[in-house]
Amino acid sequence: MKPAGRIAAAIEVLAEVADRHRPAAIALADWGRAHRFAGAGDRSAIGNLVYDALRRRLSAAARMGSDSPRALVLATLRDTWGLDVGAIAALCIGTDHAPEPLSAGEQRALEPTEPLHIADHERANVPGWLWPAFTEAFGAAASAEGEALARRAPLDLRCNTLKSTPEKVLRTLERFGAAPAGLVSTAIRIAPPDGGGRTPNVQAEAGFQRGHFEVQDQGSQAVAALVEALPGMQVLDLCAGGGGKTLALAAAMENKGQIFAYDSDRLRLQPIYERLQRAGARNVQVRAPGDGALDDLAGRMHRVVVDAPCTGSGVWRRRPDAKWRLTPEALAARLAEQSSILAEAARHVRPGGRLCYITCSVLGEENEGRIAAFLERHPTFTPLPLEGAWRAMAGAAPSAWPRPHDGLLLTPARTATDGFFITVLERRS
Numbered sequence: 001m002k003p004a005g006r007i008a009a010a011i012e013v014l015a016e017v018a019d020r021h022r023p024a025a026i027a028l029a030d031w032g033r034a035h036r037f038a039g040a041g042d043r044s045a046i047g048n049l050v051y052d053a054l055r056r057r058l059s060a061a062a063r064m065g066s067d068s069p070r071a072l073v074l075a076t077l078r079d080t081w082g083l084d085v086g087a088i089a090a091l092c093i094g095t096d097h098a099p100e101p102l103s104a105g106e107q108r109a110l111e112p113t114e115p116l117h118i119a120d121h122e123r124a125n126v127p128g129w130l131w132p133a134f135t136e137a138f139g140a141a142a143s144a145e146g147e148a149l150a151r152r153a154p155l156d157l158r159c160n161t162l163k164s165t166p167e168k169v170l171r172t173l174e175r176f177g178a179a180p181a182g183l184v185s186t187a188i189r190i191a192p193p194d195g196g197g198r199t200p201n202v203q204a205e206a207g208f209q210r211g212h213f214e215v216q217d218q219g220s221q222a223v224a225a226l227v228e229a230l231p232g233m234q235v236l237d238l239c240a241g242g243g244g245k246t247l248a249l250a251a252a253m254e255n256k257g258q259i260f261a262y263d264s265d266r267l268r269l270q271p272i273y274e275r276l277q278r279a280g281a282r283n284v285q286v287r288a289p290g291d292g293a294l295d296d297l298a299g300r301m302h303r304v305v306v307d308a309p310c311t312g313s314g315v316w317r318r319r320p321d322a323k324w325r326l327t328p329e330a331l332a333a334r335l336a337e338q339s340s341i342l343a344e345a346a347r348h349v350r351p352g353g354r355l356c357y358i359t360c361s362v363l364g365e366e367n368e369g370r371i372a373a374f375l376e377r378h379p380t381f382t383p384l385p386l387e388g389a390w391r392a393m394a395g396a397a398p399s400a401w402p403r404p405h406d407g408l409l410l411t412p413a414r415t416a417t418d419g420f421f422i423t424v425l426e427r428r429s
Helices: 003-020 025-035 040-055 057-064 068-079 084-090 104-110 120-124 128-148 166-172 218-226 245-254 267-279 322-326 328-346 368-377 387-394
Strands: 155-159 189-190 213-215 234-237 258-262 283-289 301-307 349-359 381-383 408-410 420-427
Touching: 003 025, 003 068, 003 084, 003 283, 025 040, 040 057, 040 322, 057 068, 057 104, 057 120, 068 084, 068 104, 068 166, 084 387, 120 128, 120 301, 155 166, 155 218, 213 218, 218 245, 218 283, 218 349, 218 368, 218 387, 218 408, 218 420, 234 245, 245 258, 245 267, 245 301, 283 408, 328 349, 349 368, 368 381, 368 420
Parallel strands: 234 258, 234 301, 258 283, 301 349
Antiparallel strands: 155 189, 155 213, 349 420, 381 420, 408 420
């Protein structure tokens, strides 16, 4: 496809997302199936343009005076892809599957100007109704944090130390520009491409097929390390899902002890079986949902990990359409679900054991708000400072945001990771 055709396709996909309220990933997949002639490079460029437009939807709409799919794409070509108005006009010629020519108003909007005078939440590309929660969480840094969540994310990998070493994995991925991620010793990073460039398909690599590495953000790896699951322990991963943190815990425990991987949704557990086999994780027992599935574990666990269902505000870089679908009602439902899961988790922690509460959210209501409510109802639990564990992991003082109840909040702006929150609570004897 020609560049102009890719732009037209991105506009078409964004219209599908807006008009039919479909997730961008599904709309892009359907477009690809309906246009078999589009190669991998075409699909990658179209996807990049769609996601970049969604990441910066508010600021793009403010520039153009419109939030139409066409307006969002044009602003993205200028502000994110770095094309000037002449280059954009040369692509919009109205023939041979190209977008229609620029209107006079569009040309004026795309001309070089002084910085846009827009609202703070628009510049940060955060939904207006969530802006008070952002400013409460970050104060004067709220705009910078929102802007960081509106940029492309790198591709992070976790070396599986049960089968390989970071040095070996780095050598096999050298041609992709892989480098140590810098925070966690097992973390390897491949920088995001510019413009229409392609992210390498590392899952097609022999090392991935042999279980030498997994795709996992460095922030997710960091919070798994802060659990401090040691060889020989009994660990319950209460919201295991596809098993990303379960696999990291199994490697940290050197396949010694026992991990019980559970999720209330049987479908979310489906990928875990293949991943465990590929990784060589032999100390994991998967518990499918059902009556009494965890009753025998009550009061026995050294660690209970709650990777709680949440709004996903910390991973907006990777799922930008999710922030525009989020509603106050959905947030309220998540808060109730988190409180219920924390109460369930508490009954499985042995005296002297730890409950590790994790979200991929940056919203205080889902993080320290849930912990404060939990501690009021469970006075036998007390927060543990995480500075020592962080120093052991990162070799330096925490650069993450310290929060009430000794929690830590990782963010793209502060720790160069996705947004993750963790608090560790110890059950007193």
